[in-house]
Amino acid sequence: MSNQVPRRLRLGMVGGGDGAFIGAVHRIAARLDDCYEVVAGALSGNPDRALASGAALRFEPSRSYTDYREMARLEAARPDGIDVVAIVTPNHLHAPVATAFLEAGIHVICDKPLAISLAEGEALARLARERNRVFALTHTYSGYPMVRHARELVAAGAIGDVRLVHVEYAQDWMAEADKQGAHFQANDWHNDPRRAGPTGCTSDIGTHAFHLAGFVSGIQPGELLAELHSFTPERVLDDHVQVMLRYPNGARGMLWSSQMATGCENALKLRVFGSKASIAFDQENPNELWLTPQGGTAQRLTRGRVGGAAASHATRVPAGHPEGYLEAFAQLYRDAAACIHAVQAGLPLPDAAKDLPTVIDGVAGMRFIDAVLASHAAGSRWTAL
Ligand SMILES: NC(=O)c1ccc[n+]([C@@H]2O[C@H](COP(=O)([O-])OP(=O)(O)OC[C@H]3O[C@@H](n4cnc5c(N)ncnc54)[C@H](O)[C@@H]3O)[C@@H](O)[C@H]2O)c1
Known part of the structure; x- marks a missing residue:
């Protein structure tokens, strides 16, 4: 078994700009165990707010996007493009955004509910399977010890x-x-x-x-x-x-x-x-x-x-030192990282996969x-x- 520490995954985000709720929680969760660096985003539906929010997160200007489709296309074309995208928009955008990134070969961590219809959800499950991409769904509470x-x-x-x-x-x-x-x-x-x-x-x-x-x-x-x-x-x-x-x-x-x-x-x-x-x-x-x-x-x-x-x-x-919501969220990110590294290395999914909610739970x-x-x-x- 290799002792090599896997590199940090490059994470992009759609939604979660200034004033949004759950995007900031995802970013904390992604950073807590040092498995990810947040490098790109289309953070808002409002272009000015998207760019200002990207600047506040210190994204390189070329990686702060005003359109998630362009982000998927350009990130997939970069040698240092994102490995995975976090989707933290209102519900109606989950399916179109996830589809764009899966089609670009990028893994997905999406917030719930999976979509706004069962048909959309089933199509996402098919696409994730066909493309062999990890599709985690952040049912946060399953991350508590x-x-x-x-x-x-x-x-x-x-x-x-x-x-x-x-x-x-x-x-x-x-x-x-x-x-x-x-x-x-x-x-x-x-x-x-x-x-x-x-x-x-x-x-x-x-x-x-x-x-x-x-x-x-x-x-x-x-x-x-x-x-x-x-x-x-x-x-x-x-x-x-x-x-x-x-x-x-x-x-x-x-x-x-x-x-x-x-x-x-x-x-x-x-x-x-x-x-x-x-x-x-x-x-x-x-x-x-x-x-x-x-x-x-x-x-x-x-x-x-x-x-x-x-x-x-x-x-x-240790016991008696409280852990809570942020750690539960981070657990899903840590388990998703283990799965993404395995898929990238062509290995079977690790043990971490058994408790990670996915697109199947979303369906x-x-x-x-x-x-x-x-x-x-x-x-x-x-x-x-
Ligand atoms: N897992 C959890 O415990 C949990 C908790 C809260 C919310 N959620 C889910 O997270 C999602 C977001 O909820 P929220 O409360 O953060 O909403 P919010 O309204 O606070 O934030 C939504 C964000 O999406 C952005 N957005 C809208 N259209 C966009 C577009 N075309 N491109 C890029 N960004 C766009 C908005 O500008 C905003 O930044 C929802 O699906 C919600 O159900 C999950």
């Missing part, structure tokens, strides 16, 4: 057969946004079906909850029954969704997501109940996981103390959205996934 430990515990049978899956993802920022009235409704892409896609809260955070539930429980529902709701008349898309789930093994589940849940900041919580024990994870306390055996006492398992390959792989500092998320829409439209009828 205690989430990975929970997945490992369930897979090893520590809770027995999975019977119940209960996941909730509650925020209150739309209740806040209502105070801004018409301005918010008119300007925010989250409320515009052309840019957000056919659902609001469901795509925005429901897909995270759906992914987390499957990631940890190891099972996927075969049917769901859903109701979408909007609490504000001017809001075109849902700000709340509640879903019942049936699994092929007989398990049952519930998922609800709301952006109108007053007092909730980023309350993503998962409980999985098995025949022998249950586990519980709360995203706002990510350094711990609760394991409760049937008839026994609840045990608080903590990051840095639990051991286990999955948690150790995703842990950076599952799009299928979830489609089933929720169909169920709701049919008066909340049980619908196959």
Whole structure:
């Protein structure tokens, strides 16, 4: 085995310019483990802002673009062109941007939801496979050590057969946004079906909850029954969704997501109940996981103390020194880097690939959205996934 340290990957970014939210988080995540250098970008839909944002990130002027298509073409032609692009635009651009970079032979790290339709998502999965490019999808919460430990515990049978899956993802920022009235409704892409896609809260955070539930429980529902709701008349898309789930093994589940849940900041919580024990994870306390055996006492398992390959792989500092959201995000970047290096070297995917969300998870998320829409439209009828 070679001891050579792989070079830093050259990362480009589409979206994430001045004033944007998640692009800056991606850049921190990419740099945290020193696996990437951020060298190029088409950072905004507004050309002046794109160039100013590129200058602020110290890009060479020739690598600060005002059009992502030109960026894909020119970066692919450079000997020192980017290896991978991070896509952090509103949802409607994920598929066209990813297509442009995959066609140029460039690996992709895309934010969720994968696309704004299932057909777009399936086309991306085909293209990534045909071009043999890594396509990571940043379902951030799967990067937490205690989430990975929970997945490992369930897979090893520590809770027995999975019977119940209960996941909730509650925020209150739309209740806040209502105070801004018409301005918010008119300007925010989250409320515009052309840019957000056919659902609001469901795509925005429901897909995270759906992914987390499957990631940890190891099972996927075969049917769901859903109701979408909007609490504000001017809001075109849902700000709340509640879903019942049936699994092929007989398990049952519930998922609800709301952006109108007053007092909730980023309350993503998962409980999985098995025949022998249950586990519980709360995203706002990510350094711990609760394991409760049937008839026994609840045990608080903590990051840095639990051991286990999955948690150790995703842990950076000793027990009691909190890690959080940025480290979870960085974990996805680190695992994606390992996969990209392997593909570039013509090697099989490394172990890191097994926990990295990809375009396949993105397609599952799009299928979830489609089933929720169909169920709701049919008066909340049980619908196959
Ligand atoms: N993984 C997570 O936890 C997480 C959290 C928040 C947002 N997201 C996702 O990230 C994406 C971006 O969300 P956000 O909250 O940062 O949005 P935002 O509105 O804050 O930022 C979007 C950025 O995209 C840019 N943009 C728009 N059109 C462009 C174009 N044609 N070319 C280049 N850039 C363009 C905008 O100028 C802006 O810089 C969304 O898909 C969202 O669902 C994921």
